[in-house]
Amino acid sequence: MHLVDTVFPILAVVVTGWLAGVTGYVPRALGASLTRFAYYVAMPALVFLTIGDETLRKLLDWRFxxxxxxxSLICFGVVMTIARLERGATLGTSTMLGAATSMTNTAFVALPVLKALYGKPGVLAAAVATVFIGALMFPLLVILLEINRVTTSGKIQLKPLVRQIVGNPVILATAFGLAWSVSGLGMPKPMESFFTTLGDALTPCALFAIGLELTLGELRDKLSYYSLLTIVKLVITPLVTYLLSIAIGLNHELAVAAVVCAAVPTAKSAYILAVEYETEKTMVGAVISMSTLLSMITLLAWLSII
Structure with missing residues (x-):
């Protein structure tokens, strides 16, 4: 019952956003502004506050x-390899298939869920996972997509990669938070209240925006194909993560955090890449919509199991 009481309000906000969008009560165009505020203001504030108030030792748990x-990397590699060898997909297509099944929305979904479950330790775990996605997975995808584009452009363009890394608000907030933590200055009360006020806006803004922008039209074509990719994202990827957690002896709280981070929907950043490189836009959009919709069931199932 406690689990349902914790998770239900989070999922209910997504549903409320979706209902507001389909009924026209709130314009869908508002979703972009809410997402931007959540991503560039509220989330960095919460990440900075959490990391800046912790010791460096607590931040770096290699097992998590x-x-x-x-x-994430295992599932990405397996899906990409199968697409290349069995389906004869191009490097760009196989990269986006791997991204759709491994790029996870830790910032907008996992972070609010883990904050509700564990408070600051949950936020910290989601922040570390988000930095992993932003600092390793995202650049990896950009490099592969740039290599795929080499046949038409004649050279690999590293400028988008550098821009995405340097300008990522979560990475910047994490870097500043680490610096503040190492400095030992502590968090003054007025400063803590300021960042807390901004950080508290993350959950309602991000989840409502996800629901508001959720569309089901992409799911009509190739439903079985999109369903298979969604199952890999919501079932296989968290299962692999859970087995790894057991194998390396990760403590229960961090194991739950790792599985939650793996079990949330596909990240919107995957769609941004698909649009940027004009590769599998329809497929990525459909998997994001389907995984967002079905994760309301599968996430609760995973939490109940573990």
Whole structure:
């Protein structure tokens, strides 16, 4: 009952946003502004506050990174390899297939869920997972997509890669938070209240925006194909993460955090890449919509199991 009481309000906000969008009560165009505020203001504030108030020792648990990061990379590699060898897909297409099944929305979904479950330790785990996605997975995808584009452009363009890394608000907030933590200055009360006020806006803004922008039209074509990719994202990827957590002896709280981070929907950043490189936009959009919709069931199932 406690689990349902904790998770239900989070999922209910997504449903409320979706209902507001389909009924026209709130314009869908508002979702972009809410997402931008959540991503560039509220989330960095919460990440900075959490990391800046912790010791460096607590931030770097290699076993959590092995469980979550390993699960994501394994599934990405397997899906990409199968697409290349069995389906004869191009490097760009196979890269986006791997991204759709491994790039996870840790910032907008996992972070609010883990904050509700564990408070600051949950936020910290989601922040570390988000940095892994932003600092390793995202650049990896950009490099592969740039290599795929080399046949038309004649050279690999590293400028988008550098821009995405340097300008990522979560990475910047994490870097500043680490610096503040190492400085030992502590968090003054007025400063803590300021960042807390901004950070508290993350959950309602991000989840409502996800629901508001959720569309089901992409799911009509190739439903079985999109369903298979969604199952890999919501079932296989968290399963691999869970098995890795057990294998390396990760403590229960961090194991739950790793599985939650792996079990949330596909990240919107995957769609941004698909649009940027004009590769599998329809497929990625459909998997994001389907995984967002079905994760309301599968996430609760995973939490109940573990």
């Amino acid at each position: 990174l092995v469980a979550f990061g390993g699960g």
